[in-house]
Amino acid sequence: MVRTFDNYNTAWVKTPVFKLDPELIEKEIKQMNSKSIKLTNRFNATSHTKANDKRKNPTVEGPLKMLDWLTNQIKDYSKFTPLIRVFSNPGMKERHWSQVSEYTHFPVNPDQNLYIRKL
Numbered sequence: 001m002v003r004t005f006d007n008y009n010t011a012w013v014k015t016p017v018f019k020l021d022p023e024l025i026e027k028e029i030k031q032m033n034s035k036s037i038k039l040t041n042r043f044n045a046t047s048h049t050k051a052n053d054k055r056k057n058p059t060v061e062g063p064l065k066m067l068d069w070l071t072n073q074i075k076d077y078s079k080f081t082p083l084i085r086v087f088s089n090p091g092m093k094e095r096h097w098s099q100v101s102e103y104t105h106f107p108v109n110p111d112q113n114l115y116i117r118k119l
Contacts, residue, residue, distance in 0.1 A: 001035055002070055004028075009073075016113045022085040029077050036071045043067065080116060087114070 008028055012020060043060045086092070086100075092110065101108045108114065 001032060001039070002066065005032055005070060005073060009077075013116050015115075017084060017087045017116055018110045018114065020084050020088050020116075022081060022088050025077075025084055026081050029074055029081060033071070033074045033078070036067055036074060040064065040067045040071065084116070 008025075012025065043064050046060065087108075087110075097108055097110060
């Protein structure tokens with residue numbers, strides 16, 4: 001799952017935001033988030049060696065830390081999906097881009113190469 005996220009992340013940050021497919025990104029983010037939550041719950045359920053034992057099983061601490069990191073990365077991407085949806089909307093006209101530029105205090109033009117990492 002980390003490899004999948006890394007592959008998508010690499011592709012998404014190298015593609016201008018105006019050319020991204022927001023439906024695909026939202027779908028993949030939701031799927032990865034769901035899997036991350038399920039895996040975290042599964043590891044948490046099996047992290048204790050015995051039902052009454054409060055000590056954590058050391059063999060699951062690493063995967064839990066990695067899942068925590070991945071979940072945070074996915075949540076960060078979730079924040080950008082509305083912007084990606086707006087920026088990739090073909091119905092946006094020049095007046096809309098002017099309003100977006102004015103609001104963000106950052107020049108936004110669909111002809112330029114604007115990437116997610118600049119948002």
